[in-house]
Amino acid sequence: xxxxxxxxxxEANLYRVTTxxxxxxxxxxxPAQIGGTTRYALHLAFTRPGPPWLVQYVxxxxxxxxxxxTVLERNRAIxxxxxxECEPEEPxxxxxx
Numbered sequence: 001x002x003x004x005x006x007x008x009x010x011e012a013n014l015y016r017v018t019t020x021x022x023x024x025x026x027x028x029x030x031p032a033q034i035g036g037t038t039r040y041a042l043h044l045a046f047t048r049p050g051p052p053w054l055v056q057y058v059x060x061x062x063x064x065x066x067x068x069x070t071v072l073e074r075n076r077a078i079x080x081x082x083x084x085e086c087e088p089e090e091p092x093x094x095x096x097x
Contacts, residue, residue, distance in 0.1 A: 001028045003050045026050030030058070032065040040069050 002008065003026045005019045019027075024045045032040040042065040044054075 001050055001054065002026060023047050028054060028058075028061075030061060030065055032069040034069050034073055040065070040072065042068070 005016045005024070008016045008019075022045075024047060026046040026049055028042075028044045028050070030042040031038040032042055034040075042061060044061075
């Protein structure tokens with residue numbers, strides 16, 4: 001949980017400027033893993049100071065992130081199944097090599 005853009009390291013200056021331009025005062029970034037690899041992140045942004053009660057909900061948000069990642073990955077797999085497979089292009093007749 002970042003309670004202020006001032007908590008960001010100097011290396012994150014561009015992110016700090018963007019955060020401030022959007023009037024974001026606090027945010028929570030939670031990595032979401034699938035198969036041991038982080039492929040997604042759940043990012044909650046607040047335009048008010050970070051709520052102190054949010055820490056209590058981190059375990060539930062973690063479960064929510066896992067459910068969301070499962071749905072996204074399942075959707076990706078279904079979409080991949082319905083994509084036509086690429087067939088190698090045949091050379092144009094009459095063009096020698």
